[in-house]
Amino acid sequence: MTDTYDQRLFSYGTLQLPAVQQATFGRLLQGRADALTGFRRTMVGIEDPQVVATSGEAYHPIVEASGDPHDRVDGTVFAISAAELAQADAYEVDEYERVQAELASGQRAWVYVKRRG
16 A cells, blocks of 8 residues: 655754654655745754654754744645654654644645644
């Protein structure tokens, strides 16, 4: 059975790294440049030792809505399977939540943003 890559995932951070893709999905992802508008990017400290070991980084980028349509976060949109989306959920730490967002291209994609509350 072959996977259906019918999910779109926008990454602005470590999921763009080949080593993270290999560890998380078992393959390198194919993607194209896009951007998330109306969001601002900051950094968050990662305490999960497995995530730090996978990414090689103790601080990861994180985005939150800014309310300013001129704010822009560049990244890559990937086509992945539903199973891979679940693997991405497992990789991301509790500071993130997955939401649907419209990208600069007009395409909708899943994106991990700063968890509210």
